[in-house]
Amino acid sequence: MAERPGADIGATAPAGMGGDALADGEEGDAARREAWRLATLREYRLLDTEPEAGFDRVTKLVADLFETPIALVTLVDDCRQWFKSAHGLDLRETPRDISFCQHVVTGDAPLIVSDAREDDRFRDNILVTGEPFIRFYAGVPLRAYNDAVLGTLCVIDRRERAPLAAREVERLQDFAAIIMAEAELRRTAAERDEARRTLERALDFSGIATWQYDARTDRLQTHGAGAELWGSGFEAALATGTGFFELVHPDDRAALRMTLEESVANRTPYMAEYRVLNPERGVRWNAARGDWDPRSGDAMLTGVSVDITEQKSRQENANLLMRELHHRMRNLFATVSAIISLTRHAAKDVDDYVERISSRLDALNRAQNVLLGANFMTGSMHALMREVEAAFPRVRWSGPDLLLPENALVAMALFFNELATNAAKHGALTGENGRVDVTWTQDGGEGEDRMFRLTWAESGGDRIVAAPERTSFGTLLMERSVKNNLGGTIERRWEPGGLIVEIALPAKWREA
Incomplete structure (x- = not known):
């Protein structure tokens, strides 16, 4: 006999009210x-x-x-x-x-x-x-x-x-x-369609558009804040790559075509900043980042576009500030592009892909919240930990407040997010009594051998933890954050009480 659909999702029956007939009076x-x-x-x-x-x-x-x-x-x-x-x-x-x-x-x-x-x-x-x-x-x-x-x-x-x-x-x-x-x-x-519409509405509000370009047919598909980026009626023009270039400022078309052609020819990531002729908002600056999707035979270029006109305008008024902000935006786009590109290889399906992307973008958002609450260039370690604690309430922390530059703050935000997410799924935070203690110290003095040391200690979980059989993308992201971005070392130990992670970095951050 054919089986009924499984009962593993959606609404469940009220407690004590299964399939049995109800007695009179109930x-x-x-x-x-x-x-x-x-x-x-x-x-x-x-x-x-x-x-x-x-x-x-x-x-x-x-x-x-x-x-x-x-x-x-x-x-x-x-x-x-x-x-x-x-x-x-x-x-x-x-x-x-x-x-x-x-x-x-x-x-x-x-x-x-x-x-x-x-x-x-x-x-x-x-x-x-x-x-x-x-x-x-x-x-x-x-x-x-x-x-x-x-x-x-x-x-x-x-x-x-x-x-x-x-x-x-x-x-x-x-x-x-x-x-x-x-x-x-x-x-x-x-x-699925409702989830897609919700994501598209979120993109509309964020001012970001996603797109996918088929290099074989010149077909272009866009979702998100298209009208904000390219103007009303953009759908007809953006149906093809050829139509897209009609919206690009004439002075930028040749360079942008060359960038796209090089990306298509070499299957390298696509990165560009260009002006568009927006009929409602005038000349606008857009930034685009994309990479190739191997599941479609290396023929689909997938990416995001965002309006960066305000950044460009501030650059004209304050060159020094804008150079730093421009560098920061490039780092952020590079990080987002790397997350989008690498997460798809680790994701099991579309829902898992969306969940992983959302979690890592939440980590980036926490870092941006800290930077926006300060001077855009540095952020407080305590402020970052308050953001982490708000997302994962059983994470406790102590240590001196330090001022982290933007790249270090983003690296630490991603580092904490991967550890906390893993603890919530597989580690101490899966149990009611589980907790995480984060402590850090920084050597005093002015010598070059001064070190910053941080310990992430999980305890009280109701699961036995063990080293994973393979290295996940989350582990690689943590190691990249600590080793490549911060120039430090990272050690992980799976002890009976839970996972212990220790990192050591050169002490370059001043106290807040």
């Missing part, structure tokens, strides 16, 4: 269960949708197999039963109170009626005494991923018939599982 429990069932029904976004061949083929096949004139896929709403597919019946819905199918939903079990005229529940039903003159009815539950019964797959005849054999009921249940598999595809697709 009106409150029954109301809560019905509300939960209706909420699950709405997750599938099937009510009042147009007929679809995927469902209609099943009802036609079922009607042929069981030799009945009518086969229905019904969804039982609060006051009606609505037919997603109706083979042999012109109606789209009927009131729930006259519905045969509501008995399947409330009974949580198949229902077989050999002759409705002889059944006390149905003999006076207008669907029996009038059109469609139901005599025989056989319906089985349509079960959602969380075991909620949304409606039925049923067959109806206008003449009485013998009850279905056990094997025939199983067959009808198999077809019901097929119906729900089709519905589940729709539900997950709708959730």
Whole structure:
């Protein structure tokens, strides 16, 4: 038999209210269960949708197999039963109170009626005494991923018939599982589309656009803050790379074409800053960063674009400040580009990719919050740790407050994020009593051999920790942050109490 969709995601049944029938007098429990069932029904976004061949083929096949004139896929709403597919019946819905199918939903079990005229529940039903003159009815539950019964797959005849054999009921249940598999595809697709729309709205608010360029066909796709970057009506122009260059300032087109051509020819990362002719906002500066996606045969260049006009304007007014800020933005874009490029190799699927990217961008955001709260060039170690503690409340810390330059602050933010995220997933923070203690010291004096030392110590976890079998991208990111960006060393030990990480760096930071 075909299996029902798994019950591992989404809404779960209210406590103590599984599939068993409710006893008399449990009106409150029954109301809560019905509300939960209706909420699950709405997750599938099937009510009042147009007929679809995927469902209609099943009802036609079922009607042929069981030799009945009518086969229905019904969804039982609060006051009606609505037919997603109706083979042999012109109606789209009927009131729930006259519905045969509501008995399947409330009974949580198949229902077989050999002759409705002889059944006390149905003999006076207008669907029996009038059109469609139901005599025989056989319906089985349509079960959602969380075991909620949304409606039925049923067959109806206008003449009485013998009850279905056990094997025939199983067959009808198999077809019901097929119906729900089709519905589940729709539900997950709708959730995916909603997640994509949410991400696109977030990009709109952030002033960042994502894009993907197919070098073989010159096709260009964009999402996010396109109107802000390129002006209204940008969709038509940005359908192709050729159209994109029409929006670029004439003085920048040749250099930008050369940059793109070199990236295409050598399959190297794409990095560019250029002016665009925005019809609403005038000449604007954009920065773009992209890399090649190996999963598409090295033919798809994927990246982000952001408006940097304000940075350019400040550069004209204060060259020294703008040179530093420009350098900082390039570092940030390089970091984001590296995260985007490398995370995709470690991600298991799209959802995992989004989660990992979001976590690391949160770490960058924490560093930016600290810099924005100061002078843009340096940030407080204490301020950074307060940001980390806000995201991971069981991280405790102590040490002198130090002023970190922008690159060091970003490196430390990524370092702490990878350790805290790993602790929350696999280490001490998975248990209720787990905690992390972060301590650091910095040698006094002025000598070149002065050192900064920091210890990350996990304890109280309810899992046995052990060294991983392979080096993850998160570990590589930590080592790159400490060794390459900060010029230090890092050691990790998996002790019985939890993970211990120690780093040592040249003491170059002054106290706040």
